Amino acid sequence: MLSALKFIYSLTGGLFICMGTLRGQVKDSLVSQELVDLFLKQLDSLPSLIADGKMQRIHSGCLLPGHIEYHRVVNGIHYYFPDDALRLDKRKRPGYARMHAIKNQTLYYYEKKEYTKAIRLFEAALQIAKENKFYFEELHNLRPGLNNNCFLSGDFETAMRVSTEGLATAEMIGDKKQAAHFNNAIGCIHLKLGNHPDARRYFTNELKGAKELRDTSTTGHALLNLADLAVAEKDYDKAIAYLDEALMTYRSKKSSGTFTPVEREGYIANKKASVFKLKGDHKKAMPLVLTALAILRENEAAFNAYDKAEIYINTADIYNHVLLPDSAILFSQKGMEIARSIIHREFMRDAYEQLAIAYSQKHDFPKAFTYQKLFTKLKDSIAEETNQREIYQREAALQLELQRQMQQSTLQRQRTWRNIIIGIAVLSIVMVIFLYNRYRLKQKNRYQKELNRQQIELFNAIAATQEQERKRIAQDIHDSLGSILSAAKLKMAEVKDNKPELSGDEKFISGINLLDEASSELRNISHNIMPATLSKLGLVPALKNLAEKISTHKGLQVHFIAHELDSRLEEQTEISVYRIVLELINNVVKHAAATKATVQLIKYPDHINITVEDNGKGFDAVKMNEEKTGIGLGNVMARVEYLKGKLDIDTMPGKGTTVVVDIPFA
Structure with a gap:
């Protein structure tokens, strides 16, 4: 993901680094008239400046005629004009100069990191470009620059709107270069929001467009984006394959645009080392990271600070x-x-963590403790900001979906009314009434279907959010309190090293044992909130682990059986099945007074069957249903209903209970 965002920045970096501005001229209005007049003067002089060789010609990489830029610097102000500017109508020149002046002023707020104000200026300049069909400025400068500020401010909703409109415009005029760029930007947003199928679609479109253009740089970046997506999906072998293909792409050309081949060699070697590290293969990661390090030392100027x-x-x-x-x-x-x-806080956090680990290995516990505290403090601060940003991103994603549905609904209504008008001109009054009534009925049915679909999507979003929050809480408990307990154990170990006589002190040994018990209890709490076995190994190992724990501690023998579950299910399905089984087993533990229970899972082609049976005291199912008692079983019923499943309870007082659940695959 980081490489994809840096690519977007690289495409717009020249706009900010080279653009320049007049300091001290930002007033209450968008831009000063003096600055507008300066750009208008340069625009009027453009033909003679080109003829005299005072404008530097810059090729944007776009194949469309007129999409070539000219550049010059006057009194610290950078002027960029495309070849299209030579053919501007005189009536459009003032607006064109104003657009450039507003764009120039964005640097003032960009350098102050006031991205919201920079976005407002970009929106104003973009509106001028759209109204006057200044396509080069819109696609090559304004939309990429606006996107850059949106990414930096976390405004993914605006970035998505800007990118989708830009993609439509680029495809309309045949600008394949910028179409690839906007596919990249949209893919990055979907990857950031966790929409992996959509991210893959746009990254694949970017790769296809780049290959059609034979654009080595964009092709390489598209492959790096797909590698980041594979890492996010934990498909590490596919990520390695994409990284290897990207490396061969960069090697196929002496120069690759924004990046040099040697820098790409080092960058990709480091990325591959990270992937092997995620796989737990540090033997393969070591030579790769050393290769990246050697390239960095020999070509330090080619690498950016990040x-x-x-x-x-x-x-x-x-x-x-x-x-x-x-x-x-x-x-x-x-x-x-x-x-x-x-001022990269995530890198600072990671550096503190590595220093704490290294000094702990050297038994330099004071330094280890100091860096551990720095790591914990910074990590908690970043986590708080990340949580707030994730909430905003989720809201932005829902808002984007709502906007898309509204646009589709508007287009559908327009088409329908057009057909009705044509029908009125051709058919009789009776036929018109008939068609109108039929139309209303279709609208009602469509609305009902849409409402049902939205309810399902809302449940899925709520369920996903709940599971994500469970993961976050479990991770926070494990990492935060775990870090504190680890630091305490480091201190106790240091005291023990410094005072060997304490080894026989019962109170001291008791204190160390209490710390160990606290760490164990912390792991149990974290596991109960969101078992690591479920996310790492899958449903069957997680339920086996659950059965073993209950059989060990609760005085109840739980027997677990699974059939045809050799491969993992979709993540959401595994979570739903696990929650259903957990609720049913909890009911057995709390209410059944049973000594034995059996949990059986059978996978069929179109659904999964869950059976939970116990030899407990049973209950009156009819009475329970009438009185609406039993929160736990009610939760199971609600979850099964939302999943469009079936639930059957066979029980009576003194005869035990059997619960059968069928969950269809999506």
Whole structure:
């Protein structure tokens, strides 16, 4: 994901780095008339400036005629005009100059990191471009620049609107270069919001367009985007394949636009090392990260500060895994120094963590404790910001979907009314009434279907949000309190090293044992909220683990059986089945007074069957249904109903209980 966002920034970086501005001229209005007049003067002089060789010609990479830029600097102000500007109608020149002046002013707010104000200016300039069909400025400068500020401010809703409109315009005029760019931007937004199928579709379109253009740089970036998507989906072998293909793409050309081939070699080596590290294969990760490090040392000027910091910290992490703390400390400090210079909090957090681990391995517990505290404090701060941003992103995603539905509904109504008008001119009054009534009936049915679909989507969104929140809470409990307990154990170990006589002290040993018990209890709480076995190994191992734990601690023997479940199900299906079984087993533990229970799962081609049976005291199912008692069983019924499943309860007092659930696959 980071590489994709850096690619978007690279496409718009020239706009901000080279654009320049008049300092001190930002007033209450959007732009000063003085600045507009300066751009108008340069625009009027453009033919003679080109003829005299005072304008530098820049090729944008676009194949459309007229999409070539000319550039010059006057008194610190950078002027960029496309070849199309030479043929502007005189009536459009003032608006064109005003658009450029507004665009120029965005740098003032961009440098102050006031992205909301920069976005407002970009929107104003973009409106002028759209009204006057200044396609080059719209597609190559304004929309990419606006997107860049939206990404930096986390405004993905605006970024999605800007990118989808830009993609439609680029396809309309045949600008394949920018169509690939907007496919990239939309794919990045979907990846950021966790919409992996949509992200894959747009990244694939970007790759297809780049290959048609034979654009090495864009092709390489599209492959890197697909690699990031594969990592997000935990398909690490596919990620490695995409990275290898991207590397061969960059090697096929001496120069690859924004990045140099040697820099790409180092960057991709580091990315591959990270993927192997995620797979737990540190032996393969080590030579790759050392390759990236060697390339960085020999070509330091070719790397940006972000990639340098990432390579150093990744190197430190791998050295810690192979128990070489001195090397880990060296590279952690290098990475931390760069991270501080660019104010990159995530890199600073990771550097603190590696330093804490390295000093712990060296038994330098005071330093380990110091860096552990720094890591925990910064990590909690970032996590809080991330949670707020994720809430905003989820709201933005729902808003985007609502806008899409409204647009489709509007288009559908327009088409329908057009057909009705044509029908009125051709058919008789009776036929018109008949068609109108039929139309109303169709609208009602369509509305009902849409309402049902939205209810299902809302349930899925709520369920996904709940599971995500469970994961976050479990992770926060494990990481935050776990870090504190780990730090406490480090301190106790340090005291023990410094005072060997305490080894025989019962109170001291009791304190260490209490810390161990606290750590164990913390893991149990975290597991109960969201079992790690479910996300890592799947449904069957998670339910086996649940059965074993209950059989060990609750005085109830739970027997678990699974048939035809050799492969994993979809994540949402596994979570739903696990929650249903967990609720039913909890009911057995709390109410059944049973000594034995059996949980059976059978996978069929179109559904999964769940059976939970116990030898407990049973209950009156008819009475329970009439009185609406039993919150736990009510939760199971509600979940099964939303999943369009079937539930059957066979029980009576003194005869035990059998619950059968059938859940269809989506």
